[in-house]
Amino acid sequence: MKRGYLALILHAHLPFVRHPEKIDSLEERWLFEAITESYIPLIRILNKLIDQKIEFKLTLSLSPPLISMLRDPLLQQRYLYHINNLRELAQMEIKRTNELPEYHSLAHMYHDFFNEIHKTYLFYNRDLISAFKKLGKSGKLEIITSAATHGYLPLMVNQHKIAKAQIQIALDFFEEHFGYRPEGIWLPECGYYPGLDHILQELKIKYFIVDTHGILFATPRPRYAIYAPVTCPESGVVAFGRDLESSKEVWSAREGYPGDFDYREFYRDIGYELDLDYLKKFLPCKVRTDTGIKYWRISGKNEPKQPYIPKWAREKALIHADNFIFNRERQIERLSLNMDRPPIIVSPYDAELFGHWWFEGPQWLDFLLRKLAKNNTIKLTTPRDYLQSFSNLQPSLPSMSSWGQGGYNQVWLNENNSWIYEHLYKAARKLIKFANREPNPSPLKRSALNQALRELLLAQSSDWAFIMKTGTTVEYARFRTLKHLSNLEKLLREIEEQKIDDAWLARLEQQNNIFPCLDYKIII
Amino acid sequence: MWMLLLLIALIATIIFIYFITVEPAKKHVSEEAQKSLINQVPDSFKNGEITVLVKDPNTIFTHWDIPKDILNKFQAYYGKSAWENSEPLIRVYDLSEGKGQQIKEVPVDLRANNCYIEINRAGIILNLELGILLPDRSFITLARSEAVSVPATKFSNVIDPFWPPLETAWKSFSTENNIDTVSSQNLIENRPHSRD
The missing domain is CATH 1.20.1430.10 (Families 57/38 glycoside transferase, middle domain)
Structure with missing residues (x-):
């Protein structure tokens, strides 16, 4: 019997970095890298699970700037040029590494990877939003959105109309592209302040997510800590609290999975290491930057970087998926002993973590979803589905909070940006x-x-x-x-x-x- | 007789003009006068604004915009000497109990237009007044901020009898001190084995 719920939430966002006035913009590459390494791998994984009739539930937040950029014909055309360049670079790398066996197989790996990404991109006629829409229609993926330009709402606390506009414009824009209004919203940076829930209620939003301490410091003190959502007393909007334990396992580069020595090293890229003349066609304005081809693994402390071995990394992704499930099982078993309802563990992450920062992240997610489909203790859910089963929630007002470093507004308000x-x-x-x-x-x-x-x-x-x-x-x-x-x-x-x-x-x-x-x- | 009356009226007028122009700071500034001064602030984006933002439970940030014409009017009304001997201040009020209670007074330089203020009062609702403290200790408000909530740093003492805290759920959160947060910044800053 399933004893508790796990709600995995991915938030996909990039700032609006469309530069038609430039031919080769460094910032547009942020989008192109995320498409190649995160968004298309995610689409491929989820489609495969659906094709193989594997049951899963996942929530994905797509921010309006990201939706806008993924739908933009100019950026679509530029991305196609970018991925074709990468395919060509990988082909060149196959030749260059012919006498370097450790890297040669990796050059082949990148060549195959870029070809697959290219194929998927063309399959959806360059329109990844249509791919996400299709996944949403499966009922397994709940797609929500965030504020219009990802404005940090707690610092708009004195400008009610502007904060409201950030949300309302986002909802209208989402509806234009997806054909429905989402029930939930991802507050940018999990930034919440008391009163924001009234705006959400006016706009018919049913739930949002706050960081752990937003719920723990709520008033009155929540009976189930973060293991059940609360309802804001006046507005009736529901707040889910982030689970810190599962967040750290995945987020923390030092203590978490992504820092494992066998995983691919993000910070070593041939864009910084090979001859500039050789690379010039692939670098924006001949400025050294990441190409996406990285041959090294993180490696042990105080040892030179070692070549990346995909098989080892894959095995680690499997071990880490097992470990994540083991830890959630223990968490749920412990909690469910005395709770009069099944606990829910809410685990939100930046979508770009999976693939872009943590190359093996999509593989880990794939293993995790496949294993959870057969798990007897944990049931995957989405906040929307959970609320359909549980309507009797404790009234309690969350405290102002964010998931930024320090937990409040100090990342977005300090001596560098005030x-x-x-x-x-x-x-x-x-x-x-x-x-x-x-x-x-x-x-x-x-x-x-x-x-x-x-x-x-x-x-x-x-x-x-x-x-x-x-x-x-x-x-x-x-x-x-x-x-x-x-x-x-x-x-x-x-x-x-x-x-x-x-x-x-x-x-x-x-x-x-x-x-x-x-x-x-x-x-x- | 009428000459005497005229003379008295003339002297009275001189005395009146003296008091309102030469030493205006000595007179008592009524609440109505303060309100009237605030009312002189034109209602436009350029005029008399103070905004308060919460940085964290211990610190607030405020920025303000007091246009020159307000300061000129102030000087014309109270006199140059009053202006030179007065002190621009920000007063912080705790509004948690409904009626505002002043909890801090911070001298500011009106040539600047922002500052951080340490408050160390987690969980309160506060607002600010920016004004001028006159030599006679009367305080003339030039701008007033909206109220903001300072976040809590402790578990609430308010317990709903229908929803008493469940020990099992709270076991991992025995104290407020062991609550941390992780975010994308951790990923960027803390990643071991970075390029450098």
Whole structure:
């Protein structure tokens, strides 16, 4: 008899990094790498499980910027060029490593892998959203979404209309692409503040997920800690709490599975190591970056990197899937002894962890889902399915929390990025004022106001503040924040002066083309 | 007689003008006057705003925008000397019990427009006032923030009698201190054997 539930949740998101003005954008590669290493492998695994009639349940959140980019014809065309380049590079690697047996078989592995990815991409006619939709229709995959541009909502606490717009625009956009409104939402970075649940309730969202301490510090104290969801007392929206134990096993690079010595080393890529002349065709503007071809395993501490051995890594993925299940079984057995309902373990992860950061992640997930289909203790579920079985939930209000380092807002608000909030707040206030002033604008003015809102939303993406904190591509994050704010300012100035530069506006609409059906009146 | 009355009226007028222009800071500033000053803040994006954001349970961040015309009006009303001898302050109020109780007063430099404030009061609801403390200790509010909740760092003491905590479920969380969080940043920062 099944004694408890496990809800695996993957959140797929990338910031909107579409750059039609450039031929070879480094940032568009973020998307291309995630398509190759994470999204298509996930689609292939889930399809195979369905074909083989293996029962599973999984929740996938697709953020609006990601949906927009996966559906964009320009990016689709560019991805095809990218994957074809990778196939060619892998072919060259087969030749180059002819006398290097340790690497030669790996070059073949990459060649086969890229060919399979390419084949799948063409099979879906470049449209991965249609692939996800098809999986969603199977009933085994619950697809939800996140805020419009992944704006970090706890720092919009004083701007109710803007926080609401982030959610409402996301839901409308999701419905345009998937044909239904999701029952749940992935709050960007698990960022919740008391009161946000009222916005969710207004928009008919039934559930969201918070980090562990969001539930543990809830009021009144939740009877089942994080092992049963709670319902927000006034709004009635349900909050599921993340399980820390299962999160650490997969998330933590130091203590978790991805740091195993036999797994592929993410940080060693031929893009940084082979001759630049040899690679130049495959690097954006001849700048060294990851190609996706990596020949080494993590290897032991204080030893030189050793060649990657796929068979060993596969065996480890199997062992780690078994270990994950063993740990969940013990957890569920212990909890179910005294609980008057089966416990639920909620395990959310970034989808890009599987494949991109942790190359063997999709393999691990495949093993895990296959084994859980036959498991006697654990039943896979989704939050939607769980709520259909259990409606008597404890009223308790979660505490403000996020899954960022430190658990609150400090990743998105610190000495590296606090300067942005003054500008974001002022811009939002100004835009709301303009929107209220224009109930019946001319078509041109309407377009300008819609684009101004688009620019505000893009400036609000949590990714920019996150990048400024982590210090990886800070200049780009600063540029994106300031560029969108300056576009917005220029648009409002032109509206004020009744001098809208329609050619410039058309270029901007073409460049930052997310949410084509956006209506600025949403913030009135 | 009328000449005497005229003289008295003239002296009274001079005294009145003296008090309202030369030493305005000495007069008592009524609550109505404060409200009237706030009401002079034009309702637009440029004017008299203070925003408070919570960084973590111990720290808040605030940014403000007090336009020059507000400060000019202040100087015109209270006099230059009052301005020079006054102190811009942010006052932090705990609103948890409904009525605001001041818990902190932080001097600020109005030439800056933001600062962090240590509060160390997890679980409260607070708001801020940015204003000027006059030499006579009266406080003129220039901007007031909305209220925000500071997150809790402890398990709630409120127990619902219908849902008493279950020991089995809480066993792994014996204290607040053993609760950590892991995120994508851990992956980037903590990965062993990085390229470097």
